[in-house]
Structure formats: C-alpha cells, structure tokens
Amino acid sequence: MMDTTTQVLVIGGGPAGSTTATLLAREGFQVTLVEREVFPRYHIGESLLVALNHIFEVLGVREKLEAHGFQKKTGAFFEWGAERWLFDWGKLPGEHRSSFQVKRSEFDHILLEHAKSQGVQVHEGVTVRGLHFDGDRPVRASWQAAGGAAGEIAFDFVVDASGRSGIMANRYLHSRRHNEAFQNIAVWSYYRGVQHPDVGLTGPILVGSVPQGWTWTIPLHDGTTSVGLVVHEKYFQERRKTASVEEIFTEGVSRSRLASEAIAPAERVSEIRVEGDYSYLSEVLAGPGYFLAGDSAAFLDPLLSSGVHLATYSGMLAAASISSILRGEILPEDAATFYATCYREHYLRWMLIVSTFYDQNSGKETYFWEAQRLSTGDINAADAKLAFTHVVAGIEDLKEAGQTDLLAEVSARMRENLSHNVAEGGDGAAPTPFSDLLREEDLRCLPTAVGYRVVTEPRLGIARVSGSVAEPALAAV
Ligand SMILES: Cc1cc2nc3c(=O)[nH]c(=O)nc-3n(C[C@H](O)[C@H](O)[C@H](O)COP(=O)(O)OP(=O)(O)OC[C@H]3O[C@@H](n4cnc5c(N)ncnc54)[C@H](O)[C@@H]3O)c2cc1C
Incomplete structure (x- = not known):
C-alpha cells in the first residue's frame, strides 16, 4: 500500500530514477519511487561508459554489478569513413579502466533492487497519471496500479525520471526542444553465434559508419549480441515506401564491414525493434519543488553511448541538490540554477x-x-x-x-x-x-560559474566553491 505523503517522489525506476532515489535514501530522506512496469523489463541502451564506475561507487552498488557477470568492456572501436579509432580504456590513468555491456533488464533490476535495499519505498506496476500544482509547484501525484487501485501521494519534491515519456516536460512545462540535427531512427535486433573481431580490447562496442548512418555491435554476457542500425528519419521514411523494416535493417547492416563480418556466421534470435532516437533537451530542468533527470530531461543521439551516464549523472546531481536544500544548505532557487547549469x-x-x-x-x-x-x-x-x-x-x-x-x-x-x-x-x-573526456571522472561537476559544486564527502550535497577550495554551502534558508 502506498503512503499518502513522502518527502521525495521519484517517477520512474530506470537508471536516473533509481540513482536519485538510492542516493537520497542513503542521505536519510524518505523516498518513494513509482515505476509503471514490473521489473525486469526490456530496455535499449546496453553499452556503458567507464565514468559510471564512480557513480556505482557512490551508490554502493559496484560489487553487486561486478558479481552479476556482465560482459566486461574495455573500450570502443570505430570504423568511421576512412578512419579507424580505438578508444582503449586500458591506457587511461586512474583506477577505472573498464565498464560493462549490460542487458538492461538485468542492470536496471539490480539498481532498483539496490534502491529498495537502501530504504526506498518502491512501487512497481504503478503509473503516475498526473501531477497537481500549488501555483507552479507540483505538490501531489495521482497514481494508478495495474490491478486498478488508485490514489494520491503528496510530496515536498518530485524527481521526474520517467524517461522519454517526460511527464513534466511534455505535459506541464511544454519545454522539450528537439534538435534539428540527429533526427534518427534506430533499428536493432539480437544475434547468437557472432564472430567478434579481435581489435585488442575486451568486449568493445564496434561502431561502423555506412552511407546512410552507422551500426553498432555490442556483445552481451548471455552469449547474444546486440546489433543496431541508425539512419536518418527521412531516409527511413522514404525507404519504407518500398522496403520492410527488416529489409532496411539487413541492407544497412550489410553495408558495414564490421557488423556484417561479425554476424555472417550468426543467427538472429529476436524480433527487429525500431525506435526514433531524436535528440532533445528540456528548456527547463528544475524549478520549485521539481527536478527532471535522465531522458525525461534530455536525450542525446546514442553514438557515444552517453545515455546511462547522463541519466545517472543527472540523478546524482538531483539527489545532491535536494539533499542540500532539505538540509538548509542552499537556497532552492540557487540549487535549481546550479542543477540546470551543470546538466x-x-x-x-x-x-x-x-x-x-x-x-x-x-x-x-x-x-x-x-x-x-x-x-x-x-x-x-x-x-x-x-x-x-x-x-x-x-x-x-x-x-x-x-x-x-x-x-x-x-x-x-x-x-x-x-x-x-x-x-x-x-x-x-x-x-x-x-579520451580523458570519455573517462568523465569529473563527478564533481566543475561549472564554478554558478559558485557551487557537488561533493560526495562527508555527505552528498552541494558546496560553495571559493577560490580552488570548496566549503560547505552556507545555511541560507
Ligand atoms: C537506440 C538507442 C540506443 C541506445 N544505446 C545506449 C547505449 O549503448 N548506452 C547508453 O548509455 N545509453 C544508450 N541509450 C540511451 C539510454 O537508453 C537512455 O538514455 C537511458 O535508458 C535513460 O535512463 P532513464 O532512467 O532516464 O530512463 P528509462 O531507462 O527509460 O526509465 C524511465 C522509466 O520510467 C518509467 N515510467 C515512464 N512513465 C511513467 C509513469 N507515468 N509512471 C511511472 N513510471 C513511468 C518507465 O517504465 C521506465 O522504466 C540508447 C537509446 C536508444 C534509443
């Protein structure tokens, strides 16, 4: 049974939602997370960046992920026009030189179960149907469970981590702006028996350009491989007049030497999936009583596999912001500005x-x-x-x-x-x-222009930056 009040309501249990909720619960706040699906549920977005290790550590979930046996990933290989690029994380300084290729159903499930273990009240199979406002501040949510039960929950803060549905941006703020570039369609499927070329890396993502776009090949720990094609929406629509989605996919992949050679001996073991992957950014990322995290706030073309990183990074920023507001360390409007600027x-x-x-x-x-x-x-x-x-x-x-x-x-x-x-x-x-950038170790978020930065020690929160030294933010509320 869902409580009727909570300090923080998190909408969505993907990487953004579970990260925000876990970090807030670990700071001792009362957190309720509502997720429409019952996990494990399918999701695309399987190749993870090395920077995620830092967030896994802050979450306290690293060991659980290591123990699960996901495919290790030590970099990426791009066959890009006439160029060949190898991003070898093994050569990076610092302690983290690998990440994972994950089945998102399992990865997201681990993160959500971890959130529960840290004290988050998680309700799966429950959809947030709408938000109620006091002026421009959301204060209550209406929810409905798959079984038909329904109710309302009041909150001090809401974090919209509802992914591309983007409740706040789409329904209330009308703030989502699509990029004119990157209006792409992704088509993908799964193969068994793929022959992965040796490019000198463990479990790399292989990216190959083709005349109409590019392909990905991602090895997964269950022996299957995710193979995808990204093309421009206009090409896709035009080609659809005479070709099936399967034909577009097969034809596109066959034009990539990397992907076609890899799947030559393999068999396709799933249906073909299609999704628009238009890039967008919400003009508003935070406001009175609310924060938008992950895909609900922004989506970027998947070329560099930045999605889960951005989702967890923004989740951490949101948790730090809300923690400091609730502890009276920063003015809410300053935290919102900081969050939006960083993100x-x-x-x-x-x-x-x-x-x-x-x-x-x-x-x-x-x-x-x-x-x-x-x-x-x-x-x-x-x-x-x-x-x-x-x-x-x-x-x-x-x-x-x-x-x-x-x-x-x-x-x-x-x-x-x-x-x-x-x-x-x-x-x-x-x-x-x-390559330093791909490493993305700057968990601390550097934009000193707004005078604050995120700290994880001794507690997660936002600290003032004065000169090069960060000091605890002054209690100003
Ligand atoms: C083709 C493609 C390839 C990609 N490849 C990669 C990749 O290789 N690496 C990478 O890092 N990223 C990749 N991404 C991006 C990645 O999938 C996303 O950025 C990431 O999943 C965002 O996480 P999130 O938590 O914000 O949203 P999600 O993971 O989508 O989670 C949102 C959750 O909210 C729930 N929800 C929605 N509405 C409601 C509601 N009203 N009430 C309750 N719950 C609700 C949903 O059920 C969902 O579980 C790819 C994306 C695409 C489209």
Whole structure:
C-alpha cells in the first residue's frame, strides 16, 4: 500500500530514477519511487561508459554489478569513413579502466533492487497519471496500479525520471526542444553465434559508419549480441515506401564491414525493434519543488553511448541538490540554477562531441551526414563555449568568434585529439584530452560559474566553491 505523503517522489525506476532515489535514501530522506512496469523489463541502451564506475561507487552498488557477470568492456572501436579509432580504456590513468555491456533488464533490476535495499519505498506496476500544482509547484501525484487501485501521494519534491515519456516536460512545462540535427531512427535486433573481431580490447562496442548512418555491435554476457542500425528519419521514411523494416535493417547492416563480418556466421534470435532516437533537451530542468533527470530531461543521439551516464549523472546531481536544500544548505532557487547549469553544460558538451564525430566522416555526400550538423537552432555560441570550457584547452580564446567559427574551431580541436587515437598499428599513444573526456571522472561537476559544486564527502550535497577550495554551502534558508 502506498503512503499518502513522502518527502521525495521519484517517477520512474530506470537508471536516473533509481540513482536519485538510492542516493537520497542513503542521505536519510524518505523516498518513494513509482515505476509503471514490473521489473525486469526490456530496455535499449546496453553499452556503458567507464565514468559510471564512480557513480556505482557512490551508490554502493559496484560489487553487486561486478558479481552479476556482465560482459566486461574495455573500450570502443570505430570504423568511421576512412578512419579507424580505438578508444582503449586500458591506457587511461586512474583506477577505472573498464565498464560493462549490460542487458538492461538485468542492470536496471539490480539498481532498483539496490534502491529498495537502501530504504526506498518502491512501487512497481504503478503509473503516475498526473501531477497537481500549488501555483507552479507540483505538490501531489495521482497514481494508478495495474490491478486498478488508485490514489494520491503528496510530496515536498518530485524527481521526474520517467524517461522519454517526460511527464513534466511534455505535459506541464511544454519545454522539450528537439534538435534539428540527429533526427534518427534506430533499428536493432539480437544475434547468437557472432564472430567478434579481435581489435585488442575486451568486449568493445564496434561502431561502423555506412552511407546512410552507422551500426553498432555490442556483445552481451548471455552469449547474444546486440546489433543496431541508425539512419536518418527521412531516409527511413522514404525507404519504407518500398522496403520492410527488416529489409532496411539487413541492407544497412550489410553495408558495414564490421557488423556484417561479425554476424555472417550468426543467427538472429529476436524480433527487429525500431525506435526514433531524436535528440532533445528540456528548456527547463528544475524549478520549485521539481527536478527532471535522465531522458525525461534530455536525450542525446546514442553514438557515444552517453545515455546511462547522463541519466545517472543527472540523478546524482538531483539527489545532491535536494539533499542540500532539505538540509538548509542552499537556497532552492540557487540549487535549481546550479542543477540546470551543470546538466545543460554536460549535455551540450556531449552533443558537440557527437556532432564533431558526425563531422568527421569522409562519406559526407549522403543526406544523413549532411543532416547531422548542428544548426543555429540547436545550440548558441555562448552555450557552446561554456560546454567546452573544461574540455578543450584554450577555448576561452574563442570568445570573439561567431557561432559558425566556434563550432568549426571546436571541430578542428576535436579532430586533433581524435587523430591521436587512430588505431592503425596500435601505437600505444598516450591518453589524450579526448579520451580523458570519455573517462568523465569529473563527478564533481566543475561549472564554478554558478559558485557551487557537488561533493560526495562527508555527505552528498552541494558546496560553495571559493577560490580552488570548496566549503560547505552556507545555511541560507
Ligand atoms: C537506440 C538507442 C540506443 C541506445 N544505446 C545506449 C547505449 O549503448 N548506452 C547508453 O548509455 N545509453 C544508450 N541509450 C540511451 C539510454 O537508453 C537512455 O538514455 C537511458 O535508458 C535513460 O535512463 P532513464 O532512467 O532516464 O530512463 P528509462 O531507462 O527509460 O526509465 C524511465 C522509466 O520510467 C518509467 N515510467 C515512464 N512513465 C511513467 C509513469 N507515468 N509512471 C511511472 N513510471 C513511468 C518507465 O517504465 C521506465 O522504466 C540508447 C537509446 C536508444 C534509443
């Protein structure tokens, strides 16, 4: 039976929701999480970044994940136009040099069970039907269980982690803005008996460009392999007039040397799935009494497998923000500004990198590659500069540049960094700033422009940054 009040309501039990809920419960707050499905449930998004290790540690779930036996992943291999890029995490400094390729049904289930073990009241098979507001502050949610029971729950804070359904952004804030670039469709399936090429990595994701887009190949621990194709929506719709989804998929995959050679001896063992993977960002990420985390707030083209990272990262930011507000360490509006700034910067940084990747392909003659360009509608120069402040040294010099120049310059610098990672001959190149970025160890979120940063010790929260030293935020409420 669901309580009628809670301190924090989390909507959705994916990585964003379970991360937020677990961290808040570990800080001693009363947390209720409502999840529409009964876990384990299917989800796409199987290749994880190395940065997630830090969040797993903060969550206290790392050992459980290690023990489960997921496929270890030590990097990525890209056959990208004429280029070959090897992202070898084994060469990274620091203690974390691998992550996992996961079956999301099992991974998400572990995270949700972990949330329960940390004191979160989890209700599966329960859908949030609507929110009720006091002015612009959400204060109550109506829910309905699969069995028909229904009720309301009042809360002090709500975290919308409802994924792409995005209750707050879609239904109440009307704040979701789609990028003009990255309007893609993903088509994928699962194979058994795949012959994984030896690229010098353990369990890598293989990404291969094709004239109409790109393919992924992800080995999973149950012996199956996830194989996917990403194409532009317009190509997909046009091709659909004369071809089945299966034909589009088979034809696309056959054009990738990496994917087609790998699946040549294999058998397809599941149906073919299709999903639009348009990129978007909500203009509002936090407000009075609410935070949007994970896909409910923003979605980015899956090229660099950043989704679960962004989901858990934003979950951690939301938990830190709410913890500090509830402890009276920061003004709610300052926390909301901090959250939105951090999240937006982090997202845009990834978006620029993805865009730069698309820019690299030598087969740019097709509509797909043309269409993956950022346009003025997608990002403005100020945001671009902010996004890269902590990534590409010297970006400050670009202050005077107009947007086009700025993006071109960012592209050029990314290209320089990428060229150090060319796999030819496995030359053992030293880690570059770019691979540092993929490592994403900056859990602390650096945007000092807003004067705060996240701390995980001695408690999770937000601290003021003064000079280079972080001090506990002043009690200001
Ligand atoms: C084709 C494709 C490939 C991808 N590949 C990768 C990859 O390789 N690596 C990667 O990291 N990411 C990848 N992603 C992205 C990744 O899937 C998402 O970013 C990630 O799942 C976001 O987590 P989340 O917790 O925000 O949302 P979700 O995991 O979607 O969880 C949201 C939850 O909310 C629940 N919910 C929704 N509405 C309600 C409601 N009204 N009431 C109660 N519960 C509700 C849903 O049932 C769901 O369980 C990919 C995405 C796509 C489309």
